[in-house]
Amino acid sequence: MRVLLSLSLLALVAAAEERPRAREVGLVVGMLPPGPLNAITDVPGVRVGHTTVIRGETVRTGVTAILPHAGNLFQEKVPAAVYVGNGFGKLMGSTQVNELGEIESPILLTATLNVPRVADAVLDYLLGLPGNERVRSINVVVGETNDGGLNDIRGRHVGKAEVLAAIQGAKGGAVEEGAVGAGTGTIAFGWKGGIGTASRVAGGYTVGVLVQSNFGGELRLGGRVVRRQEGGADGSCMLVVATDAPVDARNLRRMAERAIWGMARTGSAGSNGSGDYAIAFSTVRGAAALVANDAMSPLFLATIEAAEEAIYNSLLRAVTMTGNGRTVPAIPLDLVRATLRTIPQ
8 A cells, every 4th residue: 555645656656657577678587487476475475565655855755564464463473584684774673583483573664764663653553453452562573774865864754654554555466666665765776776576486385575675786687787886885675585485484594695695696785884684484384394404495596586586676667766855767778678688598
């Protein structure tokens, strides 16, 4: 769900509908097949919701919610793990996830200074669910990247109403990408970044990844350099990995690590100021038989490929954005197509 706050957002929505995904411009990543939607929602039960906040000339922000299932997550926790690629960030709730190997809240992504407000709203949501009347401790998971280049980040424009709209509007099916939700004001490789997603099928299971791209470096498509970014390579990337494979927290952490490898394939600089985190969860609870270590390699490859393609989708689906006195262009499609023509078939 998106809250439409201005006519300019309607124009952005129309422009986004004309932007292609990676495969639509001929950019096919890896060897494994995607799921039907090529999205994190190919993992059964996973839902995604966005609230996009665009107001006046300076507000370009939002929030994205990822729900492992549609039930009461505190009462029906799922296996999970967090991997820190570079810890320059404000990821809330990660220590308990790694200590206990499970997640008990929706995963929310937003702007850096919005994290406490978003967490407070998620607490209100969870405490208000039937069955949670006596709950006195909840571990909320909220990740972020800094959208201060295009957004009045100090205004902290995401509050309870926006968070509840994202959670309650979360759904399966196709996922909106680009300059939406938590990706509204982000920048990647000097172009407009945003939300992107992709999936892979491997070993009879599905792996889906959703990203919030806001980092820099030397963008590569299919191994070919598109543009070397001179300076300004700081930023962050949040990656959320979902699977329907019966994987425990230990191997979910290994999958989360591979998501960072997928990010590296796109040309990330891994700079000092880049807060890069991957959160991985399985929708399978209480499985008697887990995927063995020797059978994890296909899931690792699926994670790498889906993460890489999700980042490309975040760039390709994003539209040119003006905000806070700055204009950041969308990546030119002619440049993308010209780069892809140099790749041997």
